[in-house]
Amino acid sequence: MSFSIIRPGMLTTVQDAGRLGYRQAGVIVSGPMDGLALWQANVLVGNPEEAAGLEITLRGPTIQFEADHLIALTGADLSPTLNGQPVLQRRPVAVTRGCELAFGAARSGCRAYLAIAGGLAVPEVLGSRATYLRAGIGGFQGRALQAGDVVPVAGPTELGSHLHRRLTSHHPDQPWAATRWSIAPSLQASPTSVATVRALRGPEYDRFTQTSQQAFWTQEFTVTPSSDRMGYGLQGPELRRHNHQEILSTAVTFGTVQVPAGGLPIILMADHQTTGGYPRIVQVISTDFSLLAQLPMGGKLRFQEVTLAEAHHAYLHQERTLHQLARAIQLTARHQ
């Protein structure tokens, strides 16, 4: 089972939950920018949460399915179509051999996720299928997908095949069919004109002047064109320190906001280096990574200070919701 790439799109990569356990060897985690969206796509097709899917960036690929598959699309709305007809997101979709998935204009957000029942069967490297572009490892031959690539898909789980059979038995002889039900859009990052990104004070927060601290929480920042999977450059108030003591290289993580000497902050994203030596003014909370992932270049954001307890409350709430969602889909499959 497989699908082939007719046109690759802007940046289409294989991602899974990330390469954990090797940060101490300097190996970055990689994985999806919007982990929530990939998790949801996997749940919708009966996959375990760590299954590999595609991360699709802004201008989507054209994909031809080489076998019958159950798929789901989540994350950004990049105007997906199947055989030229619009297809709805956030629900299981049964596609037949020869079906063509294509994308159009980015209506909201910038990263969509495609999960296929069974998950993408590229080889694991250091325990993960995530693409690590700079080192050229993981994913599909260590690189973004190109025209002509044939990507293998593993066999579906029992739940995945059950969902698939249900759907095709209700819609026989159609090239593709989607369920009427979907997961609520409120379970995804919803783009607004100015995103509010929640953050905790970082280890070097106190090194910044009061004026800069205040400007940081009250003023707007814009995502600059020098933004990618490694990090987002931000344009906004210049942040100044009163304490210029050297910082010894130390660990950083997804969501760390560091401020180089020029005073303009950088938010570290999925492909960030494992260590850094810039002052860390704040740390974005995990629950808001999706929101960041869907911010386009030129997108605007504002930071909102929260406590660690609030961050954990949001984290645990999201996790509970996802577990409930997974259970609900299992029940739906049984009782349909």
Next chain:
Amino acid sequence: MPLPPRHPLTENPVQLYALGDSAIVLQFGDAISQEIHRAIQAVAAYLEEHPFPGFVEHVPAFTTLTVYYNPWLASQAGRLDPYAEVARQLQELLSQVQVPVDSTASPVVEIPVCYGGSFGPDLDVVARHTGLTPEQVVALHTAPEYLVYMIGFAPGFPYLGGMNEQLAAPRKDQPRAEVPAGSVGIAGKQTGIYSLPTPGGWQLIGRTPRRLFTPEAASPSLLRAGQRLRFVPISAEEFHQLQENEL
């Protein structure tokens, strides 16, 4: 072999603080020292042997050990406060750790390096800057036993301590667009080895045929924090021979 003498971790109190909602930093003082390094190594090793529920991984650095955790698992599916729980586990662990008094017993990894020529195009630059001959630069660079303080910046890239300060040389004004993997360079008072071909501004004095990062290996980094390292000069012929063995 008898165990080297050890002491509990009481002399320097360890500070704990959050790095976001999924990591805790253990801060051991604020200056680079071999003593702090040994304490970090001892805690990291103990943590690997006694992981707490929800432990994901750790990153040792010069004065910190950052411990990543999964808040859902650490909180026992939301029943406990994740930070309080992880902090409690780590405090308990810190009270158990015994730090070796010295680590001279740790094995020394030999890194063969072909100095100068096309492998080390900046050897003459460093010689001119330091007022030494290229031969003296090589002699001073191969003399000490270096300590791998941490791995970071790129996979398998070691931050080394122990370079003779006579060899200090500024970075290049214009970074190279691509530095070959294995290049041994000097930047300021630091020396290091590029583990992947990347852009870089260090003065390149030689190159090793050893692979520092082997993604297909179970242990992908040739070096790890806490190891000792020595550079051994080799000829271009030996370089090519060793390189073939590495493939």
